[in-house]
Amino acid sequence: MKFLSEYRDAKAAKKLAAAIRQKITRPYTIMEICGGKTHTIVKSGLEDLLPKEITLVHGPGCPVCVTPIELIDKAVAIAKHPDAIFCSFGDMLRVPGSSKSLLDAKAEGADVRIVYSPLDALKLAKANLHKQVVFFAVGFETTAPANAMSVWQADHDGVENFSILVSHVLVPPAMEALLSSEQCVVQGFLAAGHVCTVMGFEEYVPIAEKYKVPIVVTGFEPLDLLEGIYMSVIQLEEGRHQVENQYARAVRREGNRPAQKTISEVFEISSRQWRGLGEIPASGFQLRGRFQRYDANRRFPFTGEPAKESPECISGLILQGLKKPHQCPAFAVKCTPENPLGAPMVSSEGACAAYYHYGRRQNQSFQPELSGPSSR
């Protein structure tokens, strides 16, 4: 496929891998921020091509994984409200809250719907005036423009029965939180390509400077990743720490200005709780000024039990790159995609799910005994 197959080409991949091998003289730990990249890495077996000097650790860039458990509980409570239609992107549905997920709520009769765009949720609101339509506004800077746009549009069209439950987080503060930790092992970053499509990459320059760490804005296809790793390795070998852009076909230095304008019109920076990482100051968005009346928190005051995390889930360590999924004692034993203890086992972008689905090998076969006639 055009614009796709050329980034999955075996010959070019081998060439890049050889170039990395030729340059590298020492071991390096590089973190890919995005869960989407984690999946490409595992799904394409990319680590089979890399020299052993490179350790890839998987970052916190999975929106589903870092959404705090309190918000999932809140979402479930809203969804169970008889007047509510609760809309969400698909992969939020299976994430476990303290006691249940949105999918469980749906099985019990709640009106939970998958949408592909917040504007579809707005359309639903217009078509169901007697219902309160709530959209779960989850994500990084990537989804913020569309989510902001839905609120802006609701305001513009005077739609009163629409609101959003905001759980927006930002990449740069999370990177700083990781880098300022004493346990930090990360020597280079593959920065989030699609986040930078919206925000540009100027805001990463001071981070690279302050923490002396190379940051390469990288795309999501196997060749993108190999090239991003190659560029990081060259910087590390040369002792440089700059922001470079591998993903130039999608990312401009200044980003997407109109999208940024919509975001800042509707949202303002706020402190945010990250699942697995804790509270990070100035690391997310909340609705600003007159748009606050579209905050689902105001329409559905939450009076649930305080949230409880599974004590066995080590997603915090995984999201910081300190542990790999298979190093968790619960991995694939007590924690599986059917019964996830933590969010990284759920999302198609979660590191644990990636390892579970694609990463297993001969000596650790735990394929359940499954068989039976296929029916429909």
Next chain:
Amino acid sequence: MADAKINHFNLSCPVPRVADDRIVLAHGGGGRLTHQLIEKIFIPAFSNAALEQRHDGAVVRVNGARLAFTTDSFVVRPLIFPGGNIGDLAVNGTVNDLAMCGARPLYLSAGFILEEGLEMEALRTVVTSMQQAAAKGNVELVTGDTKVVDKGKGDGIFINTSGIGVIESKMKVPIGPASVQPGDAVIVSGDLGRHGIAILSVRESLEFESPILTDCANVWPAVEALLHAGIEIHCLRDLTRGGLATTLNEIAGDRNICIRLEEVLIPVEETVQGACEILGLDPLYVANEGRFAVFVPAAQADAALEVMKRVEVSQGSVRVGSVEKSPGRMVILQSRIGGNRVVDMLSGEQLPRIC
């Protein structure tokens, strides 16, 4: 991930707990939960020799004749989708299950569960399609039943069809998962994922430059041609719910074998691939309604391909992989860039991702 990093890791409890207090949609998704339902509820209750074959249909002997018997229910929404509707799906689905037993489809039954308020015209359209599909496939719909449920208790039309077919070939090796062995070639009968994406495009109001039509079709002509040519068929499986990945996992699990695939060989149309990329879906898991996988000895793979390519419904046939002895219970895919990964069974529904 490099092997060295994970080999020390030892896993003890292989079977995930079943979410067992309520039925969730994923119990009908064709993945792990469906299988757990079958293994834990249905097989223990009804256990018998025919059921133990764990095939798409049961093969039974009646007065010396070998009959295949199968049933299937159709609850697709929307009722009418690009390239087909629930009617031809209900006929071809059951006909194909019989074909997967190597049986010539003969007779069908149809049970209709209609929702109060359904437009008569919709029912007419569906029944006409059923009639046409049956006529084209040389099967007769010989018995049926109709029930009407209160408005809101159904989804327009639910159809159940059962079918009987006869196994005429005198092959020594029975067709079924038990005959699959290391050294077999795996052939798929055409490009993958069109039916699932066609349904999804309507359900989610997605618009593509050119519409993606379902692949819904009767595959018996392809199977008949293989039998006629004397190809030693080890196993046939239609690639319906759960797609190629789920089907191959079932067989790898049943036979404790490894199935190796090469990503570059797996046929997926560009439009389908594009839709999957956008939605974050994997075409290996997307449903087909006119595609099947066939296992034949490697030495007969080329002959089988030649036969299949001459039949319209399977003209896009491709050899996508082969069966090896170990590692058991694994489907392993070599990616385009040359890395390896496990192709797992689907856990729950495939959910579109955020970004």
